[in-house]
Amino acid sequence: MATIVFDTHTFVKELTQAGMPEAQAEVLARSQATLIDEKLATKQDLKELELRLTIRLGSMMVVAIGVVAALVKLL
Numbered sequence: 001m002a003t004i005v006f007d008t009h010t011f012v013k014e015l016t017q018a019g020m021p022e023a024q025a026e027v028l029a030r031s032q033a034t035l036i037d038e039k040l041a042t043k044q045d046l047k048e049l050e051l052r053l054t055i056r057l058g059s060m061m062v063v064a065i066g067v068v069a070a071l072v073k074l075l
Contacts, residue, residue: 006036 008029015025041049 004036004040004042006033008033 011029011032012022012025015028016022020028
């Protein structure tokens with residue numbers, strides 16, 4: 001998974017300037033950074049997923065065509 005830069009210091013600074021207590025802003029920044037690192041998909045992640053799904057679908061189609069061809073030959 002590709003690395004995404006999230007500036008927690010700036011995030012905390014902006015939240016505290018808007019009136020949020022610093023401790024609360026730090027907890028929120030840590031949870032946001034964790035969420036971004038663990039759950040956010042990048043364009044590269046999506047391209048890799050698309051390739052895997054294309055290969056899987058192609059394989060399934062080859063097997064299905066083989067089964068149909070064998071059934072036609074038997075009938």
